[in-house]
Amino acid sequence: MEAWLALMPEDVRTQPFVGLAAGGETLSPEDMISEVRNGTELGDRFLDAAIGLMAAKDLQQRAIRFPQGSDTGRFSRASDSGRVLQPTPRPKKDGLLE
Amino acid sequence: MIVIATAGDPTADALNGYAHTFVSTLDKPCTIWLDGAGATAAAIDLALGAHPGQPAFLFGHGAPSPSTGFRATCGNLVLDNLGITRLLPNRVVVGSFCDGQQVGAQASQVGFSMFGYRGGLVVPLWPQHAKMMEAAALAGPRHVAQGGSVRSAASVAARAYAHLAYRLNMSRSYDDFMAALVISINDPTYW
Numbered sequence: 001m002e003a004w005l006a007l008m009p010e011d012v013r014t015q016p017f018v019g020l021a022a023g024g025e026t027l028s029p030e031d032m033i034s035e036v037r038n039g040t041e042l043g044d045r046f047l048d049a050a051i052g053l054m055a056a057k058d059l060q061q062r063a064i065r066f067p068q069g070s071d072t073g074r075f076s077r078a079s080d081s082g083r084v085l086q087p088t089p090r091p092k093k094d095g096l097l098e
Numbered sequence: 099m100i101v102i103a104t105a106g107d108p109t110a111d112a113l114n115g116y117a118h119t120f121v122s123t124l125d126k127p128c129t130i131w132l133d134g135a136g137a138t139a140a141a142i143d144l145a146l147g148a149h150p151g152q153p154a155f156l157f158g159h160g161a162p163s164p165s166t167g168f169r170a171t172c173g174n175l176v177l178d179n180l181g182i183t184r185l186l187p188n189r190v191v192v193g194s195f196c197d198g199q200q201v202g203a204q205a206s207q208v209g210f211s212m213f214g215y216r217g218g219l220v221v222p223l224w225p226q227h228a229k230m231m232e233a234a235a236l237a238g239p240r241h242v243a244q245g246g247s248v249r250s251a252a253s254v255a256a257r258a259y260a261h262l263a264y265r266l267n268m269s270r271s272y273d274d275f276m277a278a279l280v281i282s283i284n285d286p287t288y289w
Contacts, residue, residue, distance in 0.1 A: 004272040018280050019109025021219035022162050022196030023169070026108055029276070042218060045283045053267045053278055 001050060005033055099124070099243065100145055104158030104171040105134035112221045112228045113194055116235050117157040124243060139174035146185040153190040155239050160195035160219075168195055177201055186210040190248065192239045195219055202289030213238045213248040213255070216285045227277040230266070234258035238286055248288040255286035 005013060008029060016026035020042075027035070035043030036050075103117030104110045114134060121131055129152060130145045137158070146154060159169040166182070167175035177185065182204050191212040193201060198214025205212050221235075222228050238255035242248060259281055266278035 001276070004276055007272060016108055016223050017276070019107070019112060019221045019223050020196055021109055021113060021158065021194070021215075021221065022160050024107035024109055024159060026223065032276075042283075045217070046279060049263075049279045049282045053263065053275065053282060056264070057267055057275075 001033055001036065001046075005029055099126075099128040100130040100132075100149060100152050100154045101128045102130075102132045102137050102142055102145070102154065102156045102158070102168075103134070104137045104169065106171055108223050109221050110158050110171075112223065113157040113219075113235075115228075116194070116232050117155075119232060120155070120157075120236050120239055120243075123240075135171055137170055138172040139170040139176045140172075142168075142170055142176045143181070143185070146189075151188045153192065153242065154186075155192040155194070155243070157194045160193065160197040160215075161200060162197045163200060166200040168193070168201070179204070183208055190242060192242050192248075192251075194235060194239065198287070199289075202287075205289035211248045212289045213242055213251045214287065214289070216287045218283070220280050220283055222277045222280050224273070224277070227266075227273075227280075230262060230277070231281055234262045234281065234284075252286045252288040259284050259286070 013030045014028045017029050017032060019026045032043075032046065036047050037043070101117060101121055103114040105114045117133070121128060129149060132141050132145060156168050158171075161167040161169060161175055165175065165178075167178045170176055182201060186201075186204075187209045189210045191201070191210055191214070193212060193214035196215065196219045197217065198212065198219075199216050202212045202214050222231055234255065237258035238251040241251040241254045246254070263278040263282035266274045266281070269275065
């Protein structure tokens with residue numbers, strides 16, 4: 001959120017960004033970050049939402065790659081901490097392993 | 099059906115725009131439509147008093163604790179404790195305003211049901227995001243207008259906000275991320 005504020009043109013930082021449907025109060029980006037910094041109830045809700053959304057975004061962007069198992073005969077999963085699963089050898093018709 | 103939308107500040111005006119879309123997309127015309135300057139405390143009191151039992155859809159400002167109520171365009175509170183007892187029995191109330199819990203807490207005792215928001219109803223004011231939130235903001239009211247319960251309306255609205263926040267969160271724009279954040283703190287519920 002701080003990075004977002006830093007990227008913003010000076011005049012936009014103080015313009016109303018959100019409105020609360022109670023008494024017509026509006027918040028600028030600077031006000032909103034202040035709510036978070038000051039730990040108000042609204043600030044805490046913003047922070048909780050930010051943590052949830054950032055986690056969701058991180059999960060989506062995290063590389064969960066499945067190497068070309070069918071080509072290499074090797075499979076791995078990100079959750080296996082590097083453990084490589086070998087495909088089970090299949091017996092040939094003559095009883096020898098492939 | 100009674101629809102009331104106040105105006106006069108950026109947040110109320112944004113909600114008023116949602117109310118206009120709501121009214122224009124109803125299957126049948128509403129009985130009373132109090133809009134902007136016409137949504138005075140006296141007019142709201144008269145409309146609700148003259149049409150007991152009709153569903154009421156309110157868009158605008160609530161009153162944070164320790165107050166209770168809905169703020170008319172003239173600035174006066176309606177639906178304070180006395181107004182709730184007098185005007186809301188046997189009615190479905192859809193409250194698109196902050197601190198709905200102040201009104202909704204009396205639902206079971208007075209005898210009405212309500213869809214509304216626990217805590218703040220936060221509206222993004224940048225035009226593109228304000229417009230984006232419209233469908234989510236109207237999901238609950240539309241569900242009730244089509245005969246759905248306030249309970250299922252809360253569920254429908256929560257999903258609509260979540261889907262919108264998810265979509266905005268996938269953008270690479272910081273502004274979209276912040277809009278997603280704002281939208282996702284809205285907490286639709288029912289009483």
